[in-house]
Amino acid sequence: xxxxxxxxxxxxxxxxxxxxxxxxxxxxxxxxxxxxxxxxxxxxxxxxxxxxxxxxxxxxxxxxxxxxxxxxxxxxxxxxxxxxxxxxxxxxxxxxxxxxxxxxxxxxxxxxxxxxxxxxxxxxxxxxxxxxxxxxxxxxxxxxxxxxxxxxxxxxxxxxxxxxxxxxxxxxxxxxxxxxxxxxxxxxxxxxxxxxxxxxxxxxxxxxxxxxxxxxxxxxxxxxxxxxxxxxxxxxxxxxxxxxxxxxxxxxxxxxxxxx
Amino acid sequence: xxxxxxxxxxxxxxxxxxxxxxxxxxxxxxxxxxxxxxxxxxxxxxxxxxxxxxxxxxxxxxxxxxxxxxxxxxxxxxxxxxxxxxxxxxxxxxxxxxxxxxxxxxxxxxxxxxxxxxxxxxxxxxxxxxxxxxxxxxxxxxxxxxxxxxxxxxxxxxxxxxxxxxxxxxxxxxxxxxxxxxxxxxxxxxxxxxxxxxxxxxxxxxxxxxxxxxxxxxxxxxxxxxxxxxxxxxxxxxxxxxxxxxxxxxxxxxxxxxxxxxxxxxxxxxxx
Ligand SMILES: Nc1ncnc2c1ncn2[C@@H]1O[C@H](COP(=O)(O)OP(=O)(O)OP(=O)(O)O)[C@@H](O)[C@H]1O
Ligand SMILES: [Mg+2]
Numbered sequence: 208x209x210x211x212x213x214x215x216x217x218x219x220x221x222x223x224x225x226x227x228x229x230x231x232x233x234x235x236x237x238x239x240x241x242x243x244x245x246x247x248x249x250x251x252x253x254x255x256x257x258x259x260x261x262x263x264x265x266x267x268x269x270x271x272x273x274x275x276x277x278x279x280x281x282x283x284x285x286x287x288x289x290x291x292x293x294x295x296x297x298x299x300x301x302x303x304x305x306x307x308x309x310x311x312x313x314x315x316x317x318x319x320x321x322x323x324x325x326x327x328x329x330x331x332x333x334x335x336x337x338x339x340x341x342x343x344x345x346x347x348x349x350x351x352x353x354x355x356x357x358x359x360x361x362x363x364x365x366x367x368x369x370x371x372x373x374x375x376x377x378x379x380x381x382x383x384x385x386x387x388x389x390x391x392x393x394x395x396x397x398x399x400x401x402x403x404x405x406x407x408x409x410x411x412x413x414x415x416x417x418x419x420x421x422x423x424x425x426x427x428x429x430x431x432x433x434x435x436x437x438x439x440x441x442x443x444x445x446x447x448x449x450x451x452x453x454x455x456x457x458x459x460x461x462x463x464x465x466x467x
Numbered sequence: 468x469x470x471x472x473x474x475x476x477x478x479x480x481x482x483x484x485x486x487x488x489x490x491x492x493x494x495x496x497x498x499x500x501x502x503x504x505x506x507x508x509x510x511x512x513x514x515x516x517x518x519x520x521x522x523x524x525x526x527x528x529x530x531x532x533x534x535x536x537x538x539x540x541x542x543x544x545x546x547x548x549x550x551x552x553x554x555x556x557x558x559x560x561x562x563x564x565x566x567x568x569x570x571x572x573x574x575x576x577x578x579x580x581x582x583x584x585x586x587x588x589x590x591x592x593x594x595x596x597x598x599x600x601x602x603x604x605x606x607x608x609x610x611x612x613x614x615x616x617x618x619x620x621x622x623x624x625x626x627x628x629x630x631x632x633x634x635x636x637x638x639x640x641x642x643x644x645x646x647x648x649x650x651x652x653x654x655x656x657x658x659x660x661x662x663x664x665x666x667x668x669x670x671x672x673x674x675x676x677x678x679x680x681x682x683x684x685x686x687x688x689x690x691x692x693x694x695x696x697x698x699x700x701x702x703x704x705x706x707x708x709x710x711x712x713x714x715x716x717x718x719x720x721x722x723x724x725x726x727x728x729x730x731x732x733x734x735x736x737x738x739x
Binding site (some may be wrong): 367384 | 524525526550552554559570573574611625634
């Protein structure tokens with residue numbers, strides 16, 4: 208916003224060039240070393256498969272996107288509620304924070320079989336996995352944001368006789384928003400991991416399932432096509448959260464404009 | 468009711484941090500302020516002036532001694548308080564106008580009308596106050612787009628907007644040039660004379676104290692207590708000229724001497 212547009216455009220151009228360069232190098236390396244397309248297909252092959260199989264892949268893409276967004280939304284909502292509970296009192300924060308960090312280091316793969324036992328294979332375990340996996344960064348960040356609110360800001364309201372709820376709404380939550388958005392960017396990418404993980408273990412729909420079957424059939428190009436679909440969805444959703452973050456919490460980023 | 472002072476500190480001790488080894492900020496401080504009075508608090512840096520304001524505002528509880536506000540325990544709830552902090556804490560996620568309107572969002576009777584009037588009447592009120600302190604047109608700016616002195620003036624607006632009964636000002640003009648400062652003295656004096664509110668002003672500027680206050684309380688260096696309570700008998704409205712009158716100059720001189728003695732660590736015996 209404050210930067211001249213030229214610099215921004217140049218940065219975008221550079222990013223695009225690096226990406227194209229990467230695919231070019233990949234293509235050339237495969238050709239030069241005569242890599243078998245059972246090991247590593249060339250980008251042109253992958254994009255061809257992607258294009259040809261699109262009618263087949265599209266419903267699975269929609270399924271994965273839907274599952275991820277649902278899990279992500281549930282994760283964010285429960286994460287914010289939990290984070291507010293943990294972060295709004297010093298005692299709760301000191302007691303629960305170490306527990307949270309401990310829990311978040313448990314590999315979430317382990318929960319997939321449990322969900323399958325409880326709910327059967329299909330969409331439900333995928334939604335739950337992506338929810339569980341995206342809760343933690345949100346809780347931890349929201350709690351940290353709330354707990355690190357400057358007491359000076361709270362004093363401004365307390366003098367006026369404000370209730371705890373007033374302080375929460377008018378100071379702590381706005382103050383914690385940048386922390387929330389930072390966690391959303393992490394959570395949305397993790398939510399994809401959760402969905403695909405669960406789909407590849409226990410589902411008959413979704414990109415994760417497609418990739419699983421394709422790899423069983425040694426259709427490596429299709430596996431990579433699935434990967435590319437996932438990457439594109441991930442990048443788009445990341446960009447969307449970054450954009451919303453910039454709009455909503457621009458005040459917190461005025462000095463790091465060039466880093467977003 | 469008529470006899471209860473608005474503010475009464477009796478034998479207050481404040482210790483920050485650890486109850487035994489923490490910083491002792493105030494010892495045996497007693498202070499009475501009647502309704503409608505204008506009291507200035509002066510003293511060396513770090514002697515506990517801001518601490519007294521926080522006690523009165525109910526942001527801090529005394530380690531021992533009593534802090535009564537309107538005859539009751541001070542706790543932020545009793546009466547309308549406007550506090551301009553020493554650091555103008557403007558919230559960066561709000562515009563200057565929104566920052567100034569915070570009290571209207573919290574304090575009754577404005578609170579109930581806030582949703583309805585925030586775009587109209589209240590915004591106009593905030594803009595009028597900004598204009599009064601020379602910040603017309605800055606309402607839509609963010610805090611970091613203003614200078615330190617401008618933020619201080621905005622912070623003064625925030626302390627005043629809900630027309631509080633009790634105004635606590637912590638060096639509100641500290642970062643201003645002398646012309647702007649004197650302009651604001653005049654505005655503050657006028658406001659006080661119009662509304663009849665009670666003001667407790669912390670300042671390092673003795674001319675400011677003599678211009679504005681009915682009483683000047685001098686504090687000792689840390690741990691602080693009130694050493695001297697000097698009346699300022701000059702008639703109102705005072706003007707800048709008042710502060711150059713011989714009586715006023717000699718008052719300022721004697722205040723200066725007391726603070727110098729307090730800094731040197733020897734409680735002054737003069738007038739005692
Ligand atoms: N939150 C705090 N924690 C610990 N010590 C504090 C705290 N606030 C103030 N103090 C100490 O209490 C003493 C009095 O502080 P206070 O802020 O009341 O001084 P002051 O008279 O307002 O000084 P100044 O004129 O410089 O603003 C100081 O020595 C300071 O070190
Ligand atoms: Mg101070």
